Amino acid sequence: MNLVLFGPPGAGKGTQSQLICEHFRLTHLSTGDCIRAAIRAGTPLGKSVKEIVERGELIPDETVSELVEEVISQNRSTSDSYLFDGYPRTLSQIGRLEEICEKYNLTNPVIVALEVPESVLMLRITGRRICLDCKNTFNIYMHHPEQNGCDVHQCRLLQRADDKPETVRERLRVYHSQTEPVLHHYEMLGRLARINGSGATEEVFERIQTILAETY
Numbered sequence: 001m002n003l004v005l006f007g008p009p010g011a012g013k014g015t016q017s018q019l020i021c022e023h024f025r026l027t028h029l030s031t032g033d034c035i036r037a038a039i040r041a042g043t044p045l046g047k048s049v050k051e052i053v054e055r056g057e058l059i060p061d062e063t064v065s066e067l068v069e070e071v072i073s074q075n076r077s078t079s080d081s082y083l084f085d086g087y088p089r090t091l092s093q094i095g096r097l098e099e100i101c102e103k104y105n106l107t108n109p110v111i112v113a114l115e116v117p118e119s120v121l122m123l124r125i126t127g128r129r130i131c132l133d134c135k136n137t138f139n140i141y142m143h144h145p146e147q148n149g150c151d152v153h154q155c156r157l158l159q160r161a162d163d164k165p166e167t168v169r170e171r172l173r174v175y176h177s178q179t180e181p182v183l184h185h186y187e188m189l190g191r192l193a194r195i196n197g198s199g200a201t202e203e204v205f206e207r208i209q210t211i212l213a214e215t216y
């Protein structure tokens with residue numbers, strides 16, 4: 001099975017992706033994670049997109065599509081089942097994903113969208129902090145490790161550059177203007193499953209499992 005998981009920033013895509021990948025044995029392909037890794041490593045691609053990502057805008061279609069193809073090509077011998085997290089995000093990326101699936105013999109992905117009210121999204125993202133040691137994510141509004149530190153490493157938690165309120169607003173705007181047309185495309189084809197992404201992690205995961213059990 002291949003799966004595309006949609007959701008605005010803060011919808012819980014990262015957390016649900018981990019659970020889905022473990023349960024259904026999929027390889028997690030998060031374009032956001034790949035891009036952030038390239039920026040941290042200071043690769044030419046990372047340098048060329050750093051400012052765009054920090055503004056909350058989308059990087060060029062072909063750049064991200066080449067990145068996706070590179071990951072799939074590198075994993076060719078080990079995986080043919082992916083969870084696409086954050087891709088496709090524009091109408092033109094839909095066509096590129098189809099080409100990539102055809103080229104690497106990947107089955108048509110199931111399309112799932114997590115839906116969460118905007119007020120909840122803002123709290124989830126602007127409160128999100130990451131421990132650089134264990135990579136665990138915490139939310140300062142819900143989790144109180146008193147000095148705003150990670151439970152395990154006692155280190156200060158960092159905020160992603162693009163999780164600042166003004167950037168989050170831009171990312172939500174971009175999601176509505178560029179990615180919702182992608183959802184409509186799949187909806188018109190009868191391929192989109194919309195899932196309520198509010199509530200506890202386990203509840204949301206159960207909803208996803210129910211939908212995937214109906215599909216497969």
Ligand code: AMP
Binds near residue numbers: 009033056087089
């Ligand atoms: P994410 O972690 O998925 O929210 O992605 C973080 C940032 O990476 C986005 O705000 C974009 O700047 C960039 N990005 C990730 N995926 C894509 C994509 N499919 N197309 C263009 N830009 C992307």
